[in-house]
Amino acid sequence: MAIRVMLFDERGRLAAQGNEDLLARFHDQGGFAWIDICGAQSQIEAAALGPFGLNPLAHRDAQRQRHPAKYEAFQDHVFLLMHELTREAVHDRISRHQLGIFASGSFLITRHDLPSESVEKYWDQTAGQQQLPRGGIGQLCYFLLRGLADRYLPLMYDIEQRLGEIEDEIFESTSDDLLSELINYNSQLKKARRAYVYQHGVIQELMGGHDHALLAFDEHELTDLYEHFERLASMANLYQELTSDLINGFISVSAHRTNNIMKLLTIVTAIFLPLSLIAGIYGMNFENMPELRWRYGYFGVLAFMLVFVAGGLAWIRHKKWL
Template sequence: MQKGTKQSAKEPGLPPGTLSFVGHRRAETVRIQVVDYDGETADTFQLEQVDDCSNLAGRRANGWIHVSGLHRVDIVERLGRCFQVPPLILEDILNTGHRPKADIWEKGVFVVAKFFAMEPEEETLQMEQVSFILGGNFLISFQESDRPIFKPVRKRLATPGSRLRRCGVDYLLYCLIDLVVDHYFVVVETVGDRIEDLEEALFHGEGEDLLDPIHRIRRQCLFLRKAVVPLRDAVGILRREEGPLGSREIQPYLKDLQDHVFQVLDTLENQREMGTALLDVYLSSMSNRMNEVMKVLTIIATIFIPITFIAGVYGMNFQYMPELKWPWAYPAVWLIMIVVAVLMLLFFRKKRWI
């Protein structure tokens, strides 16, 4: 069973733009980490008070503000006011069951994506929502938990002379989304290995307890596909040349990102078909096994039909039955029964029924 797929429902009838957290609390406290960087320096610090975010707006240096934990609606609302984010976008950020998408408004870009990780021991799929708000020289990222999923990007950003230092926040947005997509490759590779193991177990006759794993694999492919298909459309929106990410510098990277999303989607389609094929093979193997059992039972019952007939004839207690007085009648009846059974087995073997 996939974890993190069921969300608490939002109260119906609320006005549009009403901020309400929809989801499960995945972090003990809300942490806000800020990275100010340019071509030469990169300063990282924790934002202790959300009121201090007003000092972040209007800086000349590029800024990356990462929020871990979404259960504090007041913090998200305060950040939205500091950076002039529309309430409808903040509402989508707090709704952790939102589908991936990309919206472009007059002051920036809003992107929603789903991050997936596979737990190898439990074979469960972990999912959480990540959201990004791109402004002029700042990028705000929101994450449900405090899992360090963006740690590789932080290391690259801390490396002097890296491309992340030299480029703007639009390239940082690309790197973060690309990291999310890279995790898709890890997950689909794990799912593919699991499908191969199930296929090998099926063809080796170990199919008694494989229905639940096969069903789990098919559901995992379905959840992944539901996240990748809208992400493909979102990347297509980001690639529009009239949008904020339409510069020539970032376009090749977005095209490469789109190719990766298409590759993940094609792999998922193949794996979903393989999962369906595995289910068909499993059901066919179970049906064949049942047919084998029924064939054995039918052969046994067919052999015993004439033997039961002979036993029934001599079980009739008529007074005048000459065989009852013969001294060799009992072994003769047994011999006849055995001969009949052997002849029927030879007949079945000749017909290749057994």
């Protein structure tokens, strides 16, 4: 359903549940309402939300595909634009979508283009309990914010675990797949950190003003939410630095491995180049070469080559080049 509605009486008890047709009843009788909009057509959405008098610029921001998290307070409602993980999000692909929240003392409007895990969770919970939370719309709004924040933490723990595994694999792996994975994590964490910082700022603004009194937010709950996003931003920053260190470490290990290979090839070349020179000299077809008619010339040259190779290897080991 693109638009679904829950109506509550003045005591917060669930009175009706259905589609946008219930909105006329809300405007006539009052009480409380939760309107959830998921991917509705613009005309239908505009017709349903028109009577609520939402700020058109804020509504336009909520409809945009990409916009930084923000908070705005108006005379009779507040607007929160948050970033929530999609259902497909995993630790190596931190995909997000926007969740727009318009809230006042009597209504809550959640607007999103993709399915929202937080909205689904508390929609079902509210429908099952047949009433609003004790704190009303403000409490419900907090639950949604906390729900989307809580989904980030397990994902960050997964990233931490994987980075620890990569740290152990760096010295054993000879493939560039680890480097590609680290570069991906670096990019994902950079974007995630920006999202956390923006949302951390949203909660900070909400705490710093007096507008949150409109929804009767609990200051302790807001403080807890603020600290949660602060921790997420700190973790993203820490893991991004760790990822950068691992990238540099992988490159250093690869360079060291390459240097060892080049050193070995150089040693082999240095030993066998004189042998090639000797073979080249005695491979010439001049008639007046004294050693060509020497009975032990072949064995003498081979013996000289073996002595040269043994002496070269002994000298290299003496210099500790190998």
